[in-house]
Amino acid sequence: MLDIAFKDFKAKKGRAAMCIIGVVVCVLLIGTVNLVLYEMESGLEGDLGTVHGKLYFEKNGTNFPPSGSIIPQTIGDEVLKRGEVDHDKSTEALFTPIQGSNTQYTMIVGITPGKEQAFIENTTVTGKSSLVGESDNAVILGSEAAKNYNATVGSTITVQGNQYKVIGIMKKVGTGWPLTIDNSMVMSLSHAQSVMEMSGIISTVIISPIGSIDNTETSLQDAYPNYAIYSQKDTQKTIDDNLSQIRIFMNMISAFIFVVSVIIIMIVMMMSVKERTKEIGTMRAIGTSKIKILALIIYESLILSLIGGVIGILLMSPTYNLLGLLMGEKSVNFLSFNIPSAIVTQILVIVFIIGTFSGLIPAYIATRISPIDALRYE
Structure with missing residues (x-):
């Protein structure tokens, strides 16, 4: 089924390119959003690390x-x-x-x-x-x-x-x-x-403190009730207070981009299924099972998503550096790839989910094609 999927890409280069570009844009947008959040949180954690102990x-x-x-x-x-x-x-x-x-x-x-x-x-x-x-x-x-x-x-x-x-x-x-x-x-x-x-x-x-931090904090707070004792345990609260609203906003943007990407690839794959009605009908007529037809369409969707995902990941660092340049950063190395592995893994999981979900409905439609009706299709 994979060889058939790759042959279809060659035959429908425009459609495949549309899907790949859609995923690349999705990865760049979601990746940049997550990278900004990562930098903000890492920065705050690094800054508040001076409170450690x-x-x-x-x-x-x-x-x-x-x-x-x-x-x-x-x-x-x-x-x-x-x-x-x-x-x-x-x-x-x-x-x-x-x-x-x-x-x-x-x-x-x-x-x-x-x-x-x-x-x-x-x-x-x-x-x-x-x-x-x-x-x-x-x-x-x-x-x-x-x-x-x-x-x-x-x-x-x-x-x-x-x-x-x-x-x-x-x-x-x-x-x-x-x-x-x-x-x-x-x-x-x-x-x-x-x-x-x-x-x-x-x-x-x-x-x-000479002894326990908690005991020292309690002792000082009791002695000076009109003053605050800021400790390491307060750092996470500070991070959450600073980032809570930003996280919600950024996650809403990511969710919107994700849904749009799924819809775009789904529409393109449904167009693919419609264009290949006669081909799919012929495959069904010669005994190809519904499961294999289902796998074929999902394979296509996954491959397109993964190609777009890899390209998007490779472009993520230069895009983020360009954003930094536009925001006033003086020294930018566009050749460096400094995306944290956690974000790369997250993006690959998102791409896999996009590829799977966007192919489900088109794949289901493909399995419902009747061989007799398909052979009459023009």
């Missing part, structure tokens, strides 16, 4: 990043002195977003020198990863911030009229979605308070 002591109503939190530094000093807090690995911090170059925002992160790891974790840093012993205007930049300011290690950049010496640049953490850490400009807490005119103010205390 830590607690953020913040003003009520804020989460991460705590740029909307304003806390007197005296309160932060109290928290750092508590017995359940590892003072050597914990730090007060000031998070303040500013408008950077090229309309991109930059997050100023003021950290106590020597406590940088509380925020940047084990992120690879080119140059120096500590502000200890450096001048007040020394900064460690996230990858996106360095790109926005065309900065290199050792260069001097000007931000809002202030000059900063770049002593280190962090390796990119995100997978495409802009992260706080990638857009950060880490400097000493005192200098951040000075340039932002926020003397005696912090945004959060980044806490490394």
Whole structure:
């Protein structure tokens, strides 16, 4: 049956091309939608990964990043002195977003020198990863911030009229979605308070607990009921809150594209069955079973879908990169294929389902063709 299916493709090139193009468009649209969601979720997970194993002591109503939190530094000093807090690995911090170059925002992160790891974790840093012993205007930049300011290690950049010496640049953490850490400009807490005119103010205390995270969280919450303790278990809620509406919208788009693709291929396959009424009738007359006729039509539908699916998957990465270029991404490699395997697998499953479902009704119609009526068909 497969050889008959391939012969029919050669005979009806226009119809086959129509089906393949329809599947390619479907794969590109659904794949791009899923890739955007994947990048957003991966980005948020990467950003919130800085909370791993830590607690953020913040003003009520804020989460991460705590740029909307304003806390007197005296309160932060109290928290750092508590017995359940590892003072050597914990730090007060000031998070303040500013408008950077090229309309991109930059997050100023003021950290106590020597406590940088509380925020940047084990992120690879080119140059120096500590502000200890450096001048007040020394900064460690996230990858996106360095790109926005065309900065290199050792260069001097000007931000809002202030000059900063770049002593280190962090390796990119995100997978495409802009992260706080990638857009950060880490400097000493005192200098951040000075340039932002926020003397005696912090945004959060980044806490490394000495004992259990849950016990430390409960203890701090009881001691400071007017403040919030943001923990690792809150990160998934933050992700869901940020993406819930977007997921619903994107899934509706994907469902609509899926239905349209099934209908298009179904219509084309029904046209194929109608054009081949006499051929199918002849096959039935010489003893071909209904099951084989059914398999023939579904094979055709599946093969067309899989060809379109493979082409669509190969074009997905260049299409996504083109979208990034149109949205302002500066460095794009159209030859790279960086689609996650989970999305490729998902697309192949969708293509298989499209091919199967779109061929069912035409296949059923084909099995109902009467050999006698078919031989009379013109």
